Amino acid sequence: MPTPANAPLSMAERLDPTVHAALARSVASLSHASALMAASDWALHLAASPGRCMDLAHLALRQGQEMAAYALARMAAGPDKEARHAVATPTQDRRFADPAWQQWPFNLMHQSFVLTEQWWAAATHGVWGVDKHHEDMVAFAARQFLDIFSPGNQVATNPVVLSRTLTQGGANLLRGSLHLLEDARRNAAGAPPAGVENFVVGRDVAITPGKVVLKNRVMELIQYTPTTTVVHPEPILIVPAWIMKYYILDLSPHNSLIKYLVDQGHTVFCISWINPDADDRDLGMDDYLDQGFHAALNAVNTIVPGPKVHAAGYCLGGTLLAIAAAAMARDGDERLASMTLFAAQTDFTEPGELALFIDDSQISLLEAQMADTGYLTGAQMAGAFQMLRSYDLLWSRLVNEYLLGERATMNDLMAWNADTTRMPARMHSQYLRRLFLNDDLSEGRYPVGGKPVTLGDITLPTFMVGTVTDHVAPWRSVFKLQQLSPAENTFVLTSGGHNAGIVSPPGNPRRHFQMLTRPAGGNYMPPDAWLAAASETPDSWWPAWLAWLQARSGTPAKPPRMGAAAYKPVGDAPGTYVLQK
Numbered sequence: 001m002p003t004p005a006n007a008p009l010s011m012a013e014r015l016d017p018t019v020h021a022a023l024a025r026s027v028a029s030l031s032h033a034s035a036l037m038a039a040s041d042w043a044l045h046l047a048a049s050p051g052r053c054m055d056l057a058h059l060a061l062r063q064g065q066e067m068a069a070y071a072l073a074r075m076a077a078g079p080d081k082e083a084r085h086a087v088a089t090p091t092q093d094r095r096f097a098d099p100a101w102q103q104w105p106f107n108l109m110h111q112s113f114v115l116t117e118q119w120w121a122a123a124t125h126g127v128w129g130v131d132k133h134h135e136d137m138v139a140f141a142a143r144q145f146l147d148i149f150s151p152g153n154q155v156a157t158n159p160v161v162l163s164r165t166l167t168q169g170g171a172n173l174l175r176g177s178l179h180l181l182e183d184a185r186r187n188a189a190g191a192p193p194a195g196v197e198n199f200v201v202g203r204d205v206a207i208t209p210g211k212v213v214l215k216n217r218v219m220e221l222i223q224y225t226p227t228t229t230v231v232h233p234e235p236i237l238i239v240p241a242w243i244m245k246y247y248i249l250d251l252s253p254h255n256s257l258i259k260y261l262v263d264q265g266h267t268v269f270c271i272s273w274i275n276p277d278a279d280d281r282d283l284g285m286d287d288y289l290d291q292g293f294h295a296a297l298n299a300v301n302t303i304v305p306g307p308k309v310h311a312a313g314y315c316l317g318g319t320l321l322a323i324a325a326a327a328m329a330r331d332g333d334e335r336l337a338s339m340t341l342f343a344a345q346t347d348f349t350e351p352g353e354l355a356l357f358i359d360d361s362q363i364s365l366l367e368a369q370m371a372d373t374g375y376l377t378g379a380q381m382a383g384a385f386q387m388l389r390s391y392d393l394l395w396s397r398l399v400n401e402y403l404l405g406e407r408a409t410m411n412d413l414m415a416w417n418a419d420t421t422r423m424p425a426r427m428h429s430q431y432l433r434r435l436f437l438n439d440d441l442s443e444g445r446y447p448v449g450g451k452p453v454t455l456g457d458i459t460l461p462t463f464m465v466g467t468v469t470d471h472v473a474p475w476r477s478v479f480k481l482q483q484l485s486p487a488e489n490t491f492v493l494t495s496g497g498h499n500a501g502i503v504s505p506p507g508n509p510r511r512h513f514q515m516l517t518r519p520a521g522g523n524y525m526p527p528d529a530w531l532a533a534a535s536e537t538p539d540s541w542w543p544a545w546l547a548w549l550q551a552r553s554g555t556p557a558k559p560p561r562m563g564a565a566a567y568k569p570v571g572d573a574p575g576t577y578v579l580q581k
Helices: 012-028 031-046 050-076 081-085 106-124 132-148 159-168 171-190 257-263 284-302 317-330 353-356 360-373 378-388 390-403 411-420 423-435 527-533 542-551
Strands: 210-215 218-222 236-239 268-273 309-314 337-344 463-465 487-494 514-519 534-536
Touching: 031 132, 031 337, 031 360, 050 309, 106 132, 132 353, 171 218, 171 390, 210 236, 210 284, 218 284, 236 284, 236 317, 257 487, 268 284, 268 463, 284 309, 284 317, 309 317, 317 337, 337 423, 360 423, 378 487, 487 542, 527 542
Parallel strands: 236 268, 236 309, 309 337, 337 463, 463 487
Antiparallel strands: 210 218, 218 268, 487 514, 514 534
16 A cells, blocks of 8 residues: 655654665765675685685696796896896786886785786686676775785885885985875865866866857856858767766867867857756756756757757767667657767666676665765765776875875876766766666666657767777777667777777877778677777877768858857856866
């Protein structure tokens, strides 16, 4: 029998959310229940697998023999430094690439550590009967725990740090201590990292001229001032992710994708999302779709009447764009000329290592905390990403800045990364459950306007970009749209990660990409086959996308006006929402 709407709350409804929210705060929103279930699943199944245990014992014995042989070969080489270093180590690891790690006893230390990591990797994978999610969690936890004891992270066992300390008389440790004190002070005061003050939004970054032509509860829409005498008639509407501030696409003038497009004769509009607070707790995915994408598209159609619109979405913004495009195709709305997705997933069955933090227990704990605060903080999201790339984002930084005394030079991308945003409670819960946990979008269950949408309805020419080292949206996951939509699909795989691979201006000799187009209705090519078939091109992928857009655009003509009668400019770019802390 249903409970009346005005019935008093039960004890569970009154007490449990408060307890769960307090628990979430005490454990950094990481579910101990989920971790315990994973550990129990692995340990119980391993204990019931004597053959696997014997294999692991044999592996440990073989590794011990390899270490002994390596040590004996180094001793037999005698005092000849070149001969000693010519002895191949049992295993290579980029963390110990410095020649100083070849000296005794540091060579044995780092080899012992790397072999221990390999043993635990073997022990946590392939155990009969263990749930795949639990297996991944246990393997991840083992790596995180072992990293704490890496010889590279300790003063006494890191030869590079010891050499620097002797050479500088300990000055490096003094500088590192000062860096640590400064970081602690800034963290306690809620201040950004040192050097961020050199990248002020609107002064140093996000300085492409433009006007805010629409402002509502969830976003500001920026129209950028043309810099060419003629422009292609089809405007470009960019939908960034609200997990990040939009100006990653408008950093400094030399690496601004928005400025690049404007300078190449395109009319560009970009959404700048609000940085939500507790009052915005009830904003949901539908609000970001209706008051975000559709409100922006309506404004673009009014300001530039007639031509269709090239829509581009980044990360979560790309997922939202795909949802919108599927709904528009279902409803016969033909206002889009093309769709571009930057590192954006539409199928979430293989979302990469982010899946480690996504199960019912984890999400329920997050929901309890978000119900208490109204939002998910940027620091919580940054912490999760930091764990996924613990060496690059945590340990190497601690060694360089606190032990070697070398403060990393702040750049515009690093400053942007420190400018975090929040996520409203309702939207984040819907996003995690509907997309990540249930995979409703790719399976045709995601509702828009009360009816489900399917990606199979999308027939727009589609351009997709994946990045080789993406920990947020792995490229093979991004690639899966080729299975789901029959549209012409041009897929680009570029070097770099989720951010640096997208912010890739021409002229960088370290960048390269692969590109291949599947015609509309063409046969599906698995990602590994695509990788083998797509030729590699040096430099940035930006010119390739520009050529793709221009091939689907009309003859350039006079630029449109800034704003319209119903969309009068209300301020200069970058607007006010991007300044919210």
